[in-house]
Amino acid sequence: MPHKIVSKRRLSEDVFTAEIEARLVAQARKPGQFVIVSLNNEYGERIPLTIADAEPKRGTIRLIWQRVGKTTAELADMQAGDEIANVTGPLGKPTHVENFGTVVCVGGGIGNAPLLPIAKALKKAGNKIISILGARNKELIILEDEFAAICDELIITTDDGSYGRKALVTEPLEEVCRRDNKPDQVVAIGPAIMMKFCCEVTKKFNIPTQVSLNTIMVDGTGMCGGCRVEIDGQAKFVCVDSPEFDGHKVNFDLMIKRLNAYKDQEQEAYEQYNEHRCKIGLDKRNAE
Amino acid sequence: MTDKERQELLQRLLEKQKDGGLKPADRYEIPPQDMPEQDPVERARNVNEVATGYTETHARLEALRCLQCKTAPCIKGCPVKIKIQDFIAAVSEGDFKKALTIIKENSLLPAVCGRVCPQEVQCQQTCTVGLKFKDPTKAVSIGRLERFVADLDQEEIIPTVAPNTGMKVAIIGSGPGGIVAAADTRRAGHDVTLFEAFHKTGGVLVYGIPEFRLPKSIVQKEIDVLTKMGVKIVCNFVVGRTRTIEQLMKEDGFDAVYIGVGAGLPRFMGIEGESLVGVYSANEYLTRANLMKAYDFGSGADTPIARSQKVAVTGGGNVAMDSARTAVRLGAEKVYLVYRRTEKEMPARIEEVHHAKQEGVEFHILQSPKRVIGDENSHVTAIECLKYRLGEPDESGRRRPIPIEGSEFQIDVDTVIIAIGNIANPLIRQTTPGLEFNKWGNIVVDENCKTSLEGVYAGGDIVSGAATVILAMGQGRIAASAMNKYLAEKSDCNKPC
Ligand SMILES: Cc1cc2nc3c(=O)[nH]c(=O)nc-3n(C[C@H](O)[C@H](O)[C@H](O)COP(=O)(O)OP(=O)(O)OC[C@H]3O[C@@H](n4cnc5c(N)ncnc54)[C@H](O)[C@@H]3O)c2cc1C
Ligand SMILES: Cc1cc2nc3c(=O)[nH]c(=O)nc-3n(C[C@H](O)[C@H](O)[C@H](O)COP(=O)(O)OP(=O)(O)OC[C@H]3O[C@@H](n4cnc5c(N)ncnc54)[C@H](O)[C@@H]3O)c2cc1C
Ligand code: SF4
Ligand code: SF4
Ligand code: FES
Numbered sequence: 001m002p003h004k005i006v007s008k009r010r011l012s013e014d015v016f017t018a019e020i021e022a023r024l025v026a027q028a029r030k031p032g033q034f035v036i037v038s039l040n041n042e043y044g045e046r047i048p049l050t051i052a053d054a055e056p057k058r059g060t061i062r063l064i065w066q067r068v069g070k071t072t073a074e075l076a077d078m079q080a081g082d083e084i085a086n087v088t089g090p091l092g093k094p095t096h097v098e099n100f101g102t103v104v105c106v107g108g109g110i111g112n113a114p115l116l117p118i119a120k121a122l123k124k125a126g127n128k129i130i131s132i133l134g135a136r137n138k139e140l141i142i143l144e145d146e147f148a149a150i151c152d153e154l155i156i157t158t159d160d161g162s163y164g165r166k167a168l169v170t171e172p173l174e175e176v177c178r179r180d181n182k183p184d185q186v187v188a189i190g191p192a193i194m195m196k197f198c199c200e201v202t203k204k205f206n207i208p209t210q211v212s213l214n215t216i217m218v219d220g221t222g223m224c225g226g227c228r229v230e231i232d233g234q235a236k237f238v239c240v241d242s243p244e245f246d247g248h249k250v251n252f253d254l255m256i257k258r259l260n261a262y263k264d265q266e267q268e269a270y271e272q273y274n275e276h277r278c279k280i281g282l283d284k285r286n287a288e
Numbered sequence: 289m290t291d292k293e294r295q296e297l298l299q300r301l302l303e304k305q306k307d308g309g310l311k312p313a314d315r316y317e318i319p320p321q322d323m324p325e326q327d328p329v330e331r332a333r334n335v336n337e338v339a340t341g342y343t344e345t346h347a348r349l350e351a352l353r354c355l356q357c358k359t360a361p362c363i364k365g366c367p368v369k370i371k372i373q374d375f376i377a378a379v380s381e382g383d384f385k386k387a388l389t390i391i392k393e394n395s396l397l398p399a400v401c402g403r404v405c406p407q408e409v410q411c412q413q414t415c416t417v418g419l420k421f422k423d424p425t426k427a428v429s430i431g432r433l434e435r436f437v438a439d440l441d442q443e444e445i446i447p448t449v450a451p452n453t454g455m456k457v458a459i460i461g462s463g464p465g466g467i468v469a470a471a472d473t474r475r476a477g478h479d480v481t482l483f484e485a486f487h488k489t490g491g492v493l494v495y496g497i498p499e500f501r502l503p504k505s506i507v508q509k510e511i512d513v514l515t516k517m518g519v520k521i522v523c524n525f526v527v528g529r530t531r532t533i534e535q536l537m538k539e540d541g542f543d544a545v546y547i548g549v550g551a552g553l554p555r556f557m558g559i560e561g562e563s564l565v566g567v568y569s570a571n572e573y574l575t576r577a578n579l580m581k582a583y584d585f586g587s588g589a590d591t592p593i594a595r596s597q598k599v600a601v602t603g604g605g606n607v608a609m610d611s612a613r614t615a616v617r618l619g620a621e622k623v624y625l626v627y628r629r630t631e632k633e634m635p636a637r638i639e640e641v642h643h644a645k646q647e648g649v650e651f652h653i654l655q656s657p658k659r660v661i662g663d664e665n666s667h668v669t670a671i672e673c674l675k676y677r678l679g680e681p682d683e684s685g686r687r688r689p690i691p692i693e694g695s696e697f698q699i700d701v702d703t704v705i706i707a708i709g710n711i712a713n714p715l716i717r718q719t720t721p722g723l724e725f726n727k728w729g730n731i732v733v734d735e736n737c738k739t740s741l742e743g744v745y746a747g748g749d750i751v752s753g754a755a756t757v758i759l760a761m762g763q764g765r766i767a768a769s770a771m772n773k774y775l776a777e778k779s780d781c782n783k784p785c
Contacts, residue, residue, distance in 0.1 A: 025530065028529065038487060040590075043580075043589040044590055085487070086487045088530075089529065091526065218575055218580070219486065221485050222713050223575070223713065224569060224575055225553075225554045225568075225569035225571065226572040228563055230563050235563060251563075254564075257565055269586070
């Protein structure tokens with residue numbers, strides 16, 4: 001069943017958001033869950049994207065994605081009114097939400113998208129929320145207003161200092177951990193390497209840290225094992241054992257290498273697609 | 289035998305039959321008809337079906353080999369009890385339509401089963417002709433005949449559907465069990481919806497068993513029949529996540545449910561290095577290749593798969609053979625099949641083993657990986673194996689493999705495919721309170737495939753563990769007939785007295 005794009009916006013150079021019709025997913029979804037999207041029934045790749053928000057009454061979900069390869073680029077070239085062939089979900093276990101006390105939410109780049117619904121839910125559960133949002137530059141900081149609306153404290157960092165503090169997110173994270181009223185819980189979502197270093201910081205302070213792993217997936221239901229990661233030396237399937245794990249137990253180095261398994265081929269597919277879109281003038285369409 | 293000789297032989301036999309019949313001795317003399325197939329070198333480079341199918345002459349000759357045993361011991365070997373001797377008699381008479389009608393009384397998917405049933409341990413194992421030659425491969429080729437008549441059937445026969453009963457049935461999973469359960473409950477006039485987690489229907493028939501063994505178009509044809517019968521098909525619907533069984537029954541008005549979600553979760557070996565880049569479960573490898581058509585990557589398909597030079601597949605079942613033969617077709621130079629017992633103990637079908645060898649798969653028997661070795665980028669470079677010997681038979685009756693201490697050696701490979709079986713997916717278990725499971729996570733059912741929950745039935749691999757297509761079909765059928773009975777009683781109760 002095709003899913004209509006109700007509206008679409010560009011959030012930054014490479015980040016896009018769309019509201020998509022998916023009534024059942026919108027009704028069932030809980031913070032932390034994701035959908036698998038594919039754009040073509042015969043040949044389309046199945047990619048996981050977090051449900052950033054949902055309007056159960058309208059029957060829509062919001063996706064936010066970064067253009068990194070063929071499928072995310074193709075999605076970025078679609079417009080309101082276009083239809084997405086397949087949207088499956090909600091998948092993964094919902095985030096465990098309770099009143100921990102003070103929670104630090106660390107988002108890196110596109111990680112802000114999956115982080116937002118979790119931060120919202122944690123706030124609703126009565127937590128004090130300190131958010132640290134980081135990106136390479138000002139352009140890439142997304143959803144700042146949405147976070148500002150729910151945070152008790154908001155810290156922004158950029159690698160190049162074009163906005164907020166010139167730092168990596170781990171710097172303010174460490175400072176917050178040193179405070180007298182040490183945070184009770186940390187949630188970190190972003191590139192694997194960022195999550196890895198965040199966990200190294202919080203481990204020193206013994207603060208429980210949840211991370212959301214963005215492994216490569218195929219089915220998203222536990223059938224293929226392609227999404228497996230090593231947690232405490234044990235193989236776990238990200239899609240069924242939940243995308244969220246105790247960050248102190250994740251073997252990030254191996255996960256990062258598995259993420260790059262198809263780098264060359266992905267590159268090729270992306271280049272092919274770019275050639276194709278230039279030919280048919282899609283670039284212009286998106287610029288409008 | 290040339291085509292001409294074959295035709296002449298058939299003519300002679302048919303005349304002799306007219307003149308007074310064929311004696312068993314005459315029938316034993318007819319050479320078993322081999323299945324025509326693509327040349328091994330040729331087919332290793334394409335994904336087209338390997339076995340190209342009997343001609344009419346092949347089929348009638350093969351059918352004449354059947355002794356028409358009064359007790360038909362072959363039927364005992366068939367899980368769905370097809371009237372084998374009757375359909376074969378019809379084939380020998382050249383009445384293929386009649387043959388198909390007989391088969392369809394018991395089996396809804398003869399084109400599928402004729403191709404993938406492990407006949408040598410089912411119907412053909414008990415066939416008198418095979419016993420006479422002490423060789424199940426010389427039995428009457430029941431499966432090939434079934435495939436022949438099913439393939440001839442070009443016009444689609446849409447089964448008649450009884451008038452609407454007003455009862456709603458949900459079928460979860462579109463594997464062979466689900467397809468049959470959907471057809472049988474729909475025939476009884478219920479409003480049937482088939483829910484599938486993937487974007488395509490067919491279950492293992494489309495994502496597991498490769499095109500070269502079972503063309504997808506055959507499965508699609510069966511699905512089209514369901515649609516024409518009025519079965520509603522909903523893809524991308526993960527029961528337990530999109531809606532739970534409880535919601536389907538309490539909120540969405542479904543009166544009965546069939547669970548046919550298959551065996552889902554791949555097993556890994558638990559050895560060092562199993563998460564390295566280049567190690568796949570057979571499920572992932574086959575899904576990327578089959579369902580996502582990774583063999584067309586770069587010319588249409590968006591899903592990549594390893595570009596392997598040297599592949600090791602561990603396991604000895606059909607899944608292992610399918611993985612190895614898929615790796616050959618994806619261009620690997622060397623494909624090794626590593627199995628800890630001997631060929632005799634391999635659960636794979638004899639035909640698959642034979643085909644794999646023909647296509648150049650190298651068998652490493654009495655060996656098993658101890659760890660996977662990778663380079664600094666965590667890419668697989670080799671497997672370290674242990675040698676094994678066979679000890680006393682274990683519970684399965686097969687001789688137990690015993691590792692030989694200190695026999696470690698390495699095989700250079702860049703890809704490893706783990707094909708040692710599946711276990712039950714926990715999703716339904718986690719989301720369906722009150723449903724009873726056994727200690728392996730399989731759903732517990734009674735002889736009617738009824739579960740511990742009222743109105744909920746189950747069959748196929750989620751009940752029996754990884755089994756066969758025909759068993760799943762058989763259970764789909766049993767469940768559907770129990771559901772039809774349950775729903776008839778339920779609708780009687782609903783009527784004002
Ligand atoms: C549970 C889950 C939730 C996710 N949520 C979001 C989200 O809300 N927004 C979003 O933009 N992305 C999200 N991702 C990542 C997203 O799935 C990938 O970016 C996407 O699959 C890339 O597809 P592609 O065809 O465009 O690029 P590809 O050609 O497949 O890949 C291009 C580059 O991206 C890297 N890559 C590939 N797959 C992934 C992946 N799964 N995660 C990270 N990097 C990857 C590759 O290493 C490669 O360098 C999520 C991933 C998971 C597992
Ligand atoms: C590679 C391979 C080769 C094989 N070769 C042979 C052979 O040669 N001969 C033979 O007889 N058998 C063979 N088998 C075994 C045979 O395919 C299975 O026994 C049979 O398909 C089981 O049927 P099933 O009805 O249980 O469903 P399956 O075919 O397992 O299908 C289950 C379906 O349910 C869907 N599903 C799962 N969870 C959910 C959910 N929560 N909601 C909705 N849908 C869901 C799945 O996506 C899938 O489509 C092979 C198996 C494999 C993997
Ligand atoms: S369905 Fe399978 S077991 Fe039964 S007769 Fe046909 S091939 Fe043999
Ligand atoms: S057992 Fe063999 S020979 Fe006898 S009826 Fe069956 S198929 Fe024919
Ligand atoms: S994506 Fe296939 S098991 Fe998780």
